[in-house]
Amino acid sequence: MSDEKLKKTEKDWKDNKYEKTVNRFGERKDEFKSDSGRTVKPLYTPLDLEDIDYEENINYPGKYPFTRGVYPTMYRSKFWTMRQYAGFGNAKETNQRFRYLLDQGQTGLSVAFDLPTQIGYDSDHPLARGEVGKVGVAIDTLADMEVLFDQIPLEEVSTSMTINSPASILLAMYMVVAEKQGVSPDKLAGTIQNDILKEYIARGTYIFPPEPSLRIITDIFEYCSKEMPRWNTISISGYHIREAGSDAVQELAFTIADGIEYVQAAVDIGMDVDQFAPRLSFFFNAQMDLFEEVAKFRAGRRLWAEVMEERFDAKKDKSKMLRFHTQTAGSALTAQQPMNNIMRVTLQALSAVLGGTQSLHTNSYDEALGLPTEDSVKIALRTQQILAHETGSADTIDPMAGSYYVESLTDKFVKEAKEYIDKIDDLGGMAKAIENGFVQREIQESAYQIQKKVENKEKVVVGVNEFTEQESKKAKNLLKVDPEVEKHQIDGLKMIKEKRNDKKVDQALQKVRDAAESEGKNLMYPIIEAVKEYATIGEISDVLRDKFGEYEAKYI
Amino acid sequence: MEKKIKVLIAKPGLDGHDRGAKVIARGLKEAGMEVVYTGLRQTPEQIVRSAVQEDVDVIGLSILSGAHTYLFPEIMKRLKESNRDDIAVIAGGIIPEDDHKELKDLGIKAVFQPGTPISEIVDFIENEVN
Numbered sequence: 002m003s004d005e006k007l008k009k010t011e012k013d014w015k016d017n018k019y020e021k022t023v024n025r026f027g028e029r030k031d032e033f034k035s036d037s038g039r040t041v042k043p044l045y046t047p048l049d050l051e052d053i054d055y056e057e058n059i060n061y062p063g064k065y066p067f068t069r070g071v072y073p074t075m076y077r078s079k080f081w082t083m084r085q086y087a088g089f090g091n092a093k094e095t096n097q098r099f100r101y102l103l104d105q106g107q108t109g110l111s112v113a114f115d116l117p118t119q120i121g122y123d124s125d126h127p128l129a130r131g132e133v134g135k136v137g138v139a140i141d142t143l144a145d146m147e148v149l150f151d152q153i154p155l156e157e158v159s160t161s162m163t164i165n166s167p168a169s170i171l172l173a174m175y176m177v178v179a180e181k182q183g184v185s186p187d188k189l190a191g192t193i194q195n196d197i198l199k200e201y202i203a204r205g206t207y208i209f210p211p212e213p214s215l216r217i218i219t220d221i222f223e224y225c226s227k228e229m230p231r232w233n234t235i236s237i238s239g240y241h242i243r244e245a246g247s248d249a250v251q252e253l254a255f256t257i258a259d260g261i262e263y264v265q266a267a268v269d270i271g272m273d274v275d276q277f278a279p280r281l282s283f284f285f286n287a288q289m290d291l292f293e294e295v296a297k298f299r300a301g302r303r304l305w306a307e308v309m310e311e312r313f314d315a316k317k318d319k320s321k322m323l324r325f326h327t328q329t330a331g332s333a334l335t336a337q338q339p340m341n342n343i344m345r346v347t348l349q350a351l352s353a354v355l356g357g358t359q360s361l362h363t364n365s366y367d368e369a370l371g372l373p374t375e376d377s378v379k380i381a382l383r384t385q386q387i388l389a390h391e392t393g394s395a396d397t398i399d400p401m402a403g404s405y406y407v408e409s410l411t412d413k414f415v416k417e418a419k420e421y422i423d424k425i426d427d428l429g430g431m432a433k434a435i436e437n438g439f440v441q442r443e444i445q446e447s448a449y450q451i452q453k454k455v456e457n458k459e460k461v462v463v464g465v466n467e468f469t470e471q472e473s474k475k476a477k478n479l480l481k482v483d484p485e486v487e488k489h490q491i492d493g494l495k496m497i498k499e500k501r502n503d504k505k506v507d508q509a510l511q512k513v514r515d516a517a518e519s520e521g522k523n524l525m526y527p528i529i530e531a532v533k534e535y536a537t538i539g540e541i542s543d544v545l546r547d548k549f550g551e552y553e554a555k556y557i
Numbered sequence: 558m559e560k561k562i563k564v565l566i567a568k569p570g571l572d573g574h575d576r577g578a579k580v581i582a583r584g585l586k587e588a589g590m591e592v593v594y595t596g597l598r599q600t601p602e603q604i605v606r607s608a609v610q611e612d613v614d615v616i617g618l619s620i621l622s623g624a625h626t627y628l629f630p631e632i633m634k635r636l637k638e639s640n641r642d643d644i645a646v647i648a649g650g651i652i653p654e655d656d657h658k659e660l661k662d663l664g665i666k667a668v669f670q671p672g673t674p675i676s677e678i679v680d681f682i683e684n685e686v687n
Contacts, residue, residue: 116571116622128600131627132571205573205597245576332576336670369671371653372623445579452580456674465672482623556596 004051011046019043036290036460037248038450039413045405053412058303062398066306068299068411069399070357071322076395080108081353082360083385084161084326088113088137089372090486091493092148095138099153101375105382109360110153110191111161113137114171119206121167121542124490133487137163141494142535146174147181155179159190161236161326161360166208168195169221170541173529176229192233192282192326195221198259199238201435201552203245203444208542211432213549215266217524222267222277224525233282235263236326243286244332246448249297250414252286254421255431255440257304261422262431264313274313278320282359287349288330294349295401296410298356301325304415308422327353328362334369338464342366347384354394355401361385372480438555494537501535509534510544517548562686565613567595567604569632572622577649577671581617584675590682601631609639614686616644617678618665621651625660633663645685649673 033041053059060066063073072078085102087110088095099110114137117129123141124133133139140146150160155178164171172193176186197214200207209217218235225234239256247255260281267277285301287294305323309315329349334342343366350363363381365373373381389395401407428434435441454460461467509531516522531541566582568575575597582594593611595604608616616636618629629648636642642664649669652660657668667681 116573116624120571122571128571128598131624132622135623136572200573205575206571244574246580335672337672369651371651445583448576448580449583452584452675456676462672466674484626554596556594 004048007046007048011048014044035293036288037250037293039293045409047405049405049409050412053408058412059402059408065310065318065321066303067322068303069402071302071324071359075357075398076354076389077398080389080395081358081385082109082159083107083382083389084109084111084360084362085378085382086111086113086161086163086328086362087378088115089480090134090138090482091490092138092140092145096149096151096153098375098378099149102378102382103153103158105379106386107382109159109161111362112149112163114162114164115139116206118171118538119164119167121170121208121538121546123537123539124487124494126539130487133490134482139486139490140171140174141490141537141539142497143174143177143532144493144497144535146171146178150175150178150182155182156184156188159192161192161194163194165194165197165200165204165206166214166217167538167542168193169217169525169528170532170538172221172232173525173532176529177533186229187231189229190231192236193221194238194284195235196238196259196284198262198431198435199241199256201554202255202440203241204238205554207552207554209545209549210552211436213545214552215263215432216520217545218263219267219270219272220524222280223270223272224523225280226272226277230280232280233324234277234280236282236284237263238284240284240286240328242444243288243330245444246332246451247444248447249288249290249293250417251421251443251447253297253301253304253414254418254425255444256283256285257301257308257418258422258425258431258434260305261308261312264309265430268313274309274315275317275320278309278313278315279317279322283323283325285325285327285353285358286330287327287353287356289333289345289349291348291352291355292401292404292407292410294352295356296407296414298325298327298353298358299399299401299407299411300414300418302357303411304418307415324359326360326362327356327358329353329364331364331368334364334366335462335465336369338470339366339370341464342369343380343384346381347388350384350388351392351394354388355399357399372482374480497535498537505534506531506536506540509536510540513541513544514548517545561589561591562615562682563591563593563611563613564615564617564682565593565595565604565608565611566617566619567599567607568597568619569599569601569604569628570620570622570624571598572620572624572650573597574621574650575619577621578617578619581619581649581675581678585617585679585682588675588679590679601628601635604632605635605639605641608636608644609641613644615682616646618646618648619650620648623651625650625652626656629660629665630663633665645682647678647681647685649678 059068062070239252243252302323306321309321365377512527
C-alpha cells in the first residue's frame with residue numbers, strides 16, 4: 002500500500018472509529034506516558050516507520066548496525082549465559098555458593114566483592130570496620146582468591162568480576178590462580194567491570210581521579226590485547242546509572258558516551274582501535290516498561306555500531322558489536338509484598354532476552370529486604386531457565402522486530418541518545434561533563450520526578466501505592482553474614498603477612514611505584530608480580546594512591 | 558517566622574548508593590526544611606561532627622550495605638558523648654526487619670523501608686521535632 006493511501010486509511014480509522022469511541026467512552030487517562038515519560042500513541046502503524054530503512058538501520062543479525070543482534074544465529078546456537086551475581090562473607094562461603102549455582106545449571110560466575118575490596122582497603126583498615134564480607138566477598142590477598150576458586154575449573158567457566166578502581170589487581174590475582182591450576186591466560190574467559198566513569202556518576206567506589214584512572218584502564222586494554230585475547234577488558238555500565246534514577250534514554254546515552262571516552266583514551270595513547278575494541282563489553286538494566294527496554298537494547302547496538310564506524314573508523318565488525326550483560330532492576334523490587342517481585346523479575350528478564358542480551362542476572366525477590374537466600378536465588382535462576390526452555394522466546398532471532406511500536410521506539414531512542422551525546426561533546430566529553438555535574442544533575446532530576454510520580458500515583462507500583470496490604474508478610478530466613486567473618490578475615494590476613502617474604506613484597510611494590518611514575522610503562526606487569534608475592538590489595542592501592550592522589554566528589 | 562527544621566542527611570560507611578539519600582534530601586527541602594547532605598563515605602565521627610557543627614534537629618542515615626549493625630551504634634555512642642542525643646536520628650535503606658528492634662533500642666526513632674512516601678517521613682520529622 003502506498004504511504005498516501007495509508008495516511009488516508011489511518012486518518013479514516015482515527016476520525017471515524019477511534020475518536021468516536023473515545024468520545025463515547027473516554028480513555029483511562031488523559032495522556033499515556035511510557036516509563037521514561039514519553040508520550041505513547043494509541044496506535045503505531047507502518048507510517049511510524051517511514052524514516053527507517055531496513056537494511057541501513059535494522060538489517061540482519063550479525064550484520065552492521067547489528068540492531069537485530071550481534072550474532073547470525075543468536076539463541077538458536079546457544080542460550081545467553083545465566084550468570085548470577087554472588088558473594089558474601091569470606092572466600093570459602095562464596096566458593097560454596099558458586100559451586101551450588103553451577104550444580105543448579107548456572108553457566109557462568111559473577112563475583113560480588115565487599116566494599117573494602119572495591120575501594121582498595123584491606124580488611125583490617127579502620128574504614129573497613131563493619132563492612133567486611135557484607136555486600137560481597139572479602140579479598141585481601143592471592144590466598145583468598147585461591148580459596149574462592151578452589152575446585153572450579155577456570156578453563157571451563159567464564160567469570161565476571163564487579164571490580165573497578167582495583168580491577169587490575171583482581172585481574173592479576175585471577176590470572177595467577179588460573180596459572181596455578183595450569184590454565185594459561187590466553188584461555189581465560191570473563192569480564193572485569195573496570196568502568197570508573199559510572200563510579201563517579203552513580204556507584205561510588207572510586208579511588209583515583211579520572212586521569213590516572215583512565216591510564217590504569219588503558220593499561221589493562223593493552224595488556225589483555227596481548228595476553229588475554231578472550232577476556233572482556235571492561236563492562237561499560239548503564240546499569241547503575243539507571244539504578245541511580247535515570248530514564249531509559251539517559252541510561253543509553255550516558256553509557257555510550259562513557260564508551261566513547263574510553264575508546265578515545267586508548268586511541269590517544271596510540272592504540273589501534275581494532276586491536277582493543279572487540280573486547281569492550283556493556284552492561285544494562287532491565288526495568289519494567291517491556292517495550293521501551295527491548296527498544297533500548299536494540300537501539301544500543303545500532304548506536305554503538307554507528308559510533309565505532311563513524312567516529313572511530315573501526316574496520317573489524319567485532320569492534321562495532323555491542324555485546325552486553327543485563328541485570329534486572331534492583332530499584333524496581335519492593336519491600337512490600339515481596340513475592341510480587343518474582344513476576345517483576347520475570348518480565349524484566351523477558352525484555353533482556355527479547356533484546357538479545359549475551360548474559361543475564363535475575364534478581365531475587367527478597368533483595369529489598371536484605372541478602373538473598375539460597376532458595377530465592379534458585380527461583381531467580383529457574384526464572385531464566387523457564388524463559389529459555391518453555392516460552393519459545395529464544396527460538397527465533399529478535400522476535401520483536403517489525404513491531405511498529407518497538408521499531409519506532411528503537412529509532413527514536415537512537416536519535417534522542419545522539420542528541421545527548423552531542424551535548425556531552427559540547428561540554429568536552431564525558432569526563433568533563435561529569436566534572437561539571439551535568440550528568441549527575443540530569444540523573445538526580447529524573448530520580449526525583451520518578452519519586453513524585455509514585456507519590457501522586459501517576460505511576461502505580463502494586464503493593465506500594467495501590468493494592469496495599471496492612472501487614473505484608475515478612476520475609477523469612479534472610480541470609481545473615483556471620484559477625485565473626487570480619488575477625489576471621491583479619492586473622493587470616495595477619496597469618497599471610499607473617500608467612501610471606503616481606504623483602505620480596507617491598508621490592509615488588511617498589512616496581513609498581515616505578516611503573517606508576519613512568520607513563521610509558523604498563524602497570525599490569527609489576528602488579529602481577531606483587532600479587533604473586535602476596536602483597537595485599539590495600540598495599541598495592543596505597544602505592545597508587547600515593548602517586549595518583551584520590552578523587553574527591555563534589556555534591557550538587 | 559517559625560524556625561526551619563534542620564536535617565543532616567548522611568551516608569555512613571563505604572556504601573555508594575545515594576539515590577535515596579538525594580531524593581529524600583530534595584523532598585525534605587521542598588517540604589520547607591533546611592537540609593545538609595554529607596556526601597559519601599562518612600565515618601561516624603564525621604557525621605556527628607557535622608551534626609553538631611550544623612546544629613541540626615534531625616539526622617537521617619541512609620545505608621544499603623548492611624554495615625549499619627556496626628556503624629549505627631558508633632554514631633549513637635558519639636552523639637551521646639557529645640551531649641547531643643537530643644538530635645532525633647532516623648534511618649532508611651536496606652535494613653532487615655530483624656534488626657529494627659535493636660536499632661530502636663539504641664535510640665533510633667524510626668527505620669523506613671524502601672517505598673516509603675516522602676510525605677510520611679516529613680510528617681514523622683515534624684511530629685518528632687515539635
